Amino acid sequence: xxxxxxxxxxxxxxxxxxxxxxxxHLITLLIDEIIKINxxxxxxxxATFLCITILLVTRWIYSGHFPLSDLYESLIFLSWSFSVIQxxxxxxxxxxx
Numbered sequence: 001x002x003x004x005x006x007x008x009x010x011x012x013x014x015x016x017x018x019x020x021x022x023x024x025h026l027i028t029l030l031i032d033e034i035i036k037i038n039x040x041x042x043x044x045x046x047a048t049f050l051c052i053t054i055l056l057v058t059r060w061i062y063s064g065h066f067p068l069s070d071l072y073e074s075l076i077f078l079s080w081s082f083s084v085i086q087x088x089x090x091x092x093x094x095x096x097x
Contacts, residue, residue: 003058003059003061003062004062006058007055007058007059007062010051010052010054010055010058011055013051014047014048014051014052014055014079017044017047017048017051018044018048018079020044021041021044021045021048024040024041024044025041028041042090045083045086045087045090046087046090048083049080049083049084049086049087052076052079052080052083053080055076056076056077056080059073059076
């Protein structure tokens with residue numbers, strides 16, 4: 001029961017953050033001069049990555065197998081993979097500065 005509640009909360013948080021980040025990216029496409037908004041979208045992607053990672057680990061512990069057995073789990077893993085692809089260049093850029 002606790003795992004399913006935690007999973008439900010993490011799913012809503014991560015997809016809410018993703019929708020806000022997408023909106024921020026659309027705004028920055030129109031207006032390039034807003035730098036603080038772009039920084040907050042990068043922080044939002046990190047928060048989304050952490051939420052989805054915790055969600056996958058929770059599902060892994062709860063189900064007892066790696067979460068790729070059905071379409072829902074596969075889509076969560078796909079979104080986690082996309083967030084990893086987004087995080088790696090951000091961390092490389094931050095490390096170079």
